[in-house]
Amino acid sequence: MVRFAVKTLAFALHAGLPTPEYTKADAIIILGAPIRDAEQLPPLAEERVRVGVDLFRRGLADVICITGGHCPRSARGSVAEAEGMARWVRRAGVPDSALRVDRKAASTLENAQRAAELLFPEGRRRVWLVTQPFHLKRAIYLFRRAGFDPLGHVIKGGVQDRYDMASLRWITREYGAWALALSRRFT
Numbered sequence: 001m002v003r004f005a006v007k008t009l010a011f012a013l014h015a016g017l018p019t020p021e022y023t024k025a026d027a028i029i030i031l032g033a034p035i036r037d038a039e040q041l042p043p044l045a046e047e048r049v050r051v052g053v054d055l056f057r058r059g060l061a062d063v064i065c066i067t068g069g070h071c072p073r074s075a076r077g078s079v080a081e082a083e084g085m086a087r088w089v090r091r092a093g094v095p096d097s098a099l100r101v102d103r104k105a106a107s108t109l110e111n112a113q114r115a116a117e118l119l120f121p122e123g124r125r126r127v128w129l130v131t132q133p134f135h136l137k138r139a140i141y142l143f144r145r146a147g148f149d150p151l152g153h154v155i156k157g158g159v160q161d162r163y164d165m166a167s168l169r170w171i172t173r174e175y176g177a178w179a180l181a182l183s184r185r186f187t
Helices: 004-015 043-057 081-091 108-122 133-145 164-185
Strands: 027-031 064-067 099-104 126-130 149-153
Touching: 004 027, 027 043, 027 108, 043 064, 043 081, 043 126, 064 081, 064 108, 064 133, 081 099, 099 108, 108 133, 133 149
Parallel strands: 027 064, 027 126, 064 099, 126 149
Antiparallel strands: none
């Protein structure tokens, strides 16, 4: 029953997502995910890092931008999402010269704004966005509004497909985040 609910609710979040041709972009943006311990990335963060590094190794961009501060804000005592994730990107062999790290963004809207501050001065607008499928459509929408030409990498067979109860929470939360994003657009 839970799997059916997850698949049904996720369908609308995925509907209309383009399947881009894997071409070179100006940067790969890995969106932050909550981190409690930088030594052990949780599944969402680990998957985003792994996929972002894979895209980098495939030559789809020569820069990785990781964006994310403390979300939820109650996690201020922990390491910033982007910093914890950047440690793992470095361990995977990505040089510091290829990294842009934002440690302040606390929402997807702020991810887009802060990434723009880091990447636009370098002329980087065409970007690969790395996040889970339930989050990708809204991320593309917000990054487009921030002035990017975003390409969305759809992670198939990832954590969203393996953890039913967690996926149900993530997807339900995403619907609320869409409502907030759209209300800001029209106010």
